[in-house]
Amino acid sequence: MQALHFGAGNIGRGFIGKLLADSGIKVIFADVNEKIIDLLRSQGSYRVKIVGDNLDLVEEVNNISAINSKDIDGLIPLFTQVDLITTAVGPNVLKIIAPTLAQGILARLAQGNTRPLNIIACENMVRGTSFLKEQVFAHLPQEARASAERLIGFVDSAVDRIVPPVQADEADPLLVTVEAFSEWIVDQTQFKGEIPTIKGMEKTDNLMAFVERKLFTLNTGHAVTAYYGKLKGYRFVRESIEDPEVKAFVKAVMQESGAVLIKRYAFDPQAHSAYIEKILQRFANPYLTDEVDRVGREPLRKLSYNDRLIKPLRGTLEYGLAHQNLMRAVATALHYRNEQDPQAQELQHYLCAKGVRATLQKYCELQEEGLIEEIAAIYHEIK
Ligand SMILES: NC(=O)c1ccc[n+]([C@@H]2O[C@H](COP(=O)([O-])OP(=O)(O)OC[C@H]3O[C@@H](n4cnc5c(N)ncnc54)[C@H](O)[C@@H]3O)[C@@H](O)[C@H]2O)c1
Numbered sequence: 062m063q064a065l066h067f068g069a070g071n072i073g074r075g076f077i078g079k080l081l082a083d084s085g086i087k088v089i090f091a092d093v094n095e096k097i098i099d100l101l102r103s104q105g106s107y108r109v110k111i112v113g114d115n116l117d118l119v120e121e122v123n124n125i126s127a128i129n130s131k132d133i134d135g136l137i138p139l140f141t142q143v144d145l146i147t148t149a150v151g152p153n154v155l156k157i158i159a160p161t162l163a164q165g166i167l168a169r170l171a172q173g174n175t176r177p178l179n180i181i182a183c184e185n186m187v188r189g190t191s192f193l194k195e196q197v198f199a200h201l202p203q204e205a206r207a208s209a210e211r212l213i214g215f216v217d218s219a220v221d222r223i224v225p226p227v228q229a230d231e232a233d234p235l236l237v238t239v240e241a242f243s244e245w246i247v248d249q250t251q252f253k254g255e256i257p258t259i260k261g262m263e264k265t266d267n268l269m270a271f272v273e274r275k276l277f278t279l280n281t282g283h284a285v286t287a288y289y290g291k292l293k294g295y296r297f298v299r300e301s302i303e304d305p306e307v308k309a310f311v312k313a314v315m316q317e318s319g320a321v322l323i324k325r326y327a328f329d330p331q332a333h334s335a336y337i338e339k340i341l342q343r344f345a346n347p348y349l350t351d352e353v354d355r356v357g358r359e360p361l362r363k364l365s366y367n368d369r370l371i372k373p374l375r376g377t378l379e380y381g382l383a384h385q386n387l388m389r390a391v392a393t394a395l396h397y398r399n400e401q402d403p404q405a406q407e408l409q410h411y412l413c414a415k416g417v418r419a420t421l422q423k424y425c426e427l428q429e430e431g432l433i434e435e436i437a438a439i440y441h442e443i444k
């Protein structure tokens with residue numbers, strides 16, 4: 062079996078590509094980073110370092126190749142050969158690769174290929190593959206849509222493994238360092254044809270519970286660790302979470318979002334509490350060098366209506382639950398500054414020009430006057 066994987070970055074190489082290759086699947090990486098592609102192609106392998114307590118393991122990933130995703134002439138024929146397409150490019154890039162996917166699907170259909178093809182977006186996003194499907198279908202002519210619907214499975218998933226950016230290592234530029242923990246859960250109801258056997262890929266018919274549990278616990282807490290840590294002058298996630306004040310705040314936020322999840326999905330409160338504790342330990346992993354700016358990246362995405370801060374906050378309103386810490390988390394995120402991050406720049410310009418209330422309306426799509434006033438008051442108090 063062959064798979065085409067878009068995005069040879071941290072998660073692409075350190076998680077999804079590795080699981081696929083470990084399961085005997087030939088993985089073809091497609092990326093816009095020419096340097097990475099050249100190296101992957103010339104080496105035909107790369108190494109993954111897995112770190113944790115009493116663990117310092119280096120594993121080699123073989124049976125791979127790579128192509129520049131801008132090389133359309135080389136890329137499109139691959140769509141007729143593979144049985145699986147995965148992505149780890151970032152939520153904002155899905156709409157950029159959608160036209161290419163549509164072109165590839167059309168080539169496959171034109172060839173009369175009736176083998177099922179499954180596509181899985183592995184992004185931090187609720188139902189990211191369904192979003193990708195909408196984007197791809199928008200580029201398919203009407204007459205191709207019924208066949209695509211019948212033959213192409215768009216499978217939503219939840220992905221969890223902390224993989225910080227690659228440290229510059231001249232001796233081994235492809236090396237990725239990852240934590241031992243990993244979780245990849247797919248919606249088994251959305252596959253076409255036989256579900257491939259991939260070690261480490263778990264199947265469920267209740268994906269939303271897993272996606273929200275992960276995004277609104279780990280990623281909510283991670284974002285707060287980054288934004289509060291940045292405000293306190295920390296550079297690394299570990300330094301930030303080791304500050305007792307940050308840790309207490311992060312835990313309180315995760316408990317508030319947890320109350321929403323427990324109510325919505327009937328999770329066992331004790332098991333959820335253990336899940337939170339385990340996540341706090343993962344943030345403090347002494348073997349990972351993860352910067353608050355990576356975790357806080359793209360704050361407008363993180364502050365959007367369905368993402369890790371606002372959706373849990375909306376959940377507390379829906380169920381009449383406490384939300385003081387979530388409001389403070391949003392106010393803290395609004396203070397995020399990073400000159401290298403265009404979204405952080407846009408956020409600060411808008412805040413400066415229009416003020417906090419207009420910012421909450423525009424980017425978070427909040428409408429509740431009382432809530433907006435309370436967050437604005439906390440924002441100014443933090444200032
Ligand atoms: N790093 C983590 O800890 C982690 C964990 C779970 C989920 N995720 C999610 O995985 C996704 C990828 O994150 P990452 O940390 O690997 O990011 P990354 O920046 O390391 O990797 C993204 C890769 O996509 C490539 N890319 C960009 N535009 C492209 C295009 N048009 N075509 C092909 N490739 C393109 C980039 O060159 C880069 O190599 C994100 O959605 C992220 O939220 C990350």
Ligand SMILES: O=P(O)(O)OC[C@@H](O)[C@@H](O)[C@H](O)[C@H](O)CO
Pocket residue numbers: 185220221222223224279280283284355356357358359
């Ligand atoms: O990738 P983002 O920008 O959505 O979020 C940053 C981190 O919280 C995230 O990458 C985590 O490390 C990851 O989700 C762990 O599974």
